[in-house]
Amino acid sequence: MYQxxxxxxxxxxxxxxxxxxxxxxxxxxxxxGGPIANLVPFHLKTGLSSKGTLQAHIARANGQxxxxxxxxxxxxxxxxxxxxxxxxxxxxxQETGKVVPTWNYVVVQVRGNARVIEDHxxxxxxxxxxxxENESGRLEPWTVGDAxxxxxxxxxxxxxxxEIDIETIDGKWKVSQNRPAADRQGVAHGLDGIDRDxxxxxxxxxxxxxxxxxx
Numbered sequence: 001m002y003q004x005x006x007x008x009x010x011x012x013x014x015x016x017x018x019x020x021x022x023x024x025x026x027x028x029x030x031x032x033g034g035p036i037a038n039l040v041p042f043h044l045k046t047g048l049s050s051k052g053t054l055q056a057h058i059a060r061a062n063g064q065x066x067x068x069x070x071x072x073x074x075x076x077x078x079x080x081x082x083x084x085x086x087x088x089x090x091x092x093x094q095e096t097g098k099v100v101p102t103w104n105y106v107v108v109q110v111r112g113n114a115r116v117i118e119d120h121x122x123x124x125x126x127x128x129x130x131x132x133e134n135e136s137g138r139l140e141p142w143t144v145g146d147a148x149x150x151x152x153x154x155x156x157x158x159x160x161x162x163e164i165d166i167e168t169i170d171g172k173w174k175v176s177q178n179r180p181a182a183d184r185q186g187v188a189h190g191l192d193g194i195d196r197d198x199x200x201x202x203x204x205x206x207x208x209x210x211x212x213x214x215x
Contacts, residue, residue, distance in 0.1 A: 001109050001170055006178050009171035015108050016052060018080045018171070019044045023133070025110075026077040027056070027162070031067035038064055040162070042076070043130045051166040054110065055126050057159040065116050065160045074114040074164060080106035081201035089190035091182035104174050104187075104202055111168045117161030124152070126161060175205045177213065184210040 009015065019025070019042065027040045043055045054076060058065055068074060087099035117123070128144050135141035144152060176184045184206055191203035 001107075001172060003170065003172050004178070007172050007174045009106075009173040011171075012051060012169070014173075015169050015171045016044060016046070018106060018108050019052075019054075019078050019110075020133075022078050022080050023130075024078075025054070025056075026079075027058075027064065028075040028077065029064055029067045029072040030075075031070060031072035033067070036064045036067060038062065041130060041134075042078075043126060043133065045129075049165040051169055053166065054112070054162075054164040055129075056162045057123060057126055058162060060158050060160050062160075065162065068114045068162060069116045074112065076110040076164065078108040078110070080108075081198045081205060082106070083191060083194070083196075083199050083202045085176070085187055086190065089183070089186040090179065091186050092180065104176060104206070106173045106175065106205065107171070109170045109172075110164065110166050112164040112166045114162060114164045117163055119161070120153075120156050123156050123159060123161050127156075173205065173209065175202065175209050177209055181210065181214065184213075 023042050023044070024039055025042045026037055028035060028037045030036075038058065040056045040058055045053045045055055082103065082105035085102045085104050087093050087101055090099045093099045124144070131142070131144055135143070176187045179187070188203045188206040188210070191199045191206065194200075
């Protein structure tokens, strides 16, 4: 991934926070048959390896697990907030006119040692943790135990577990750090006017990293 120094985010806690808040990752393998990519929800578990461990499951009918079992390299991409940035928000536009549009975004890329897991106890725990994380904000969270045991047992037969010990993790936070302070403030203000969750999240990030530069 192309990473200018001012866009690098190397803090592991910040990288983990993005994975937990945007757990739907793009699982990419490069096997003999060429690249394969599938969107998969991941659970991030700490304590099993120094940089964390990603756990997921995919359909047994999805042949990507066979590529992993055969040793294909694995890359997982987690995309966070993103937004188009118009030059009209820059103070520099009024001063010189020498501005162009861009796109702000935050992303984490993970590489690691991947393995296939068919153990039903592991799979049951993984779907329980993944479900619990995503149901936690509901007034009446659904749990795996709400479904009949024989139904769950049948469902488990149709999936395969994937576990990845993170070896390398790269974060890129492109949030207007390369712009002058007045431009960064203009971007945050402009994003405030967009009725979209990702825009609001990006506005908060622009302000946070703007404050870091000023501090």
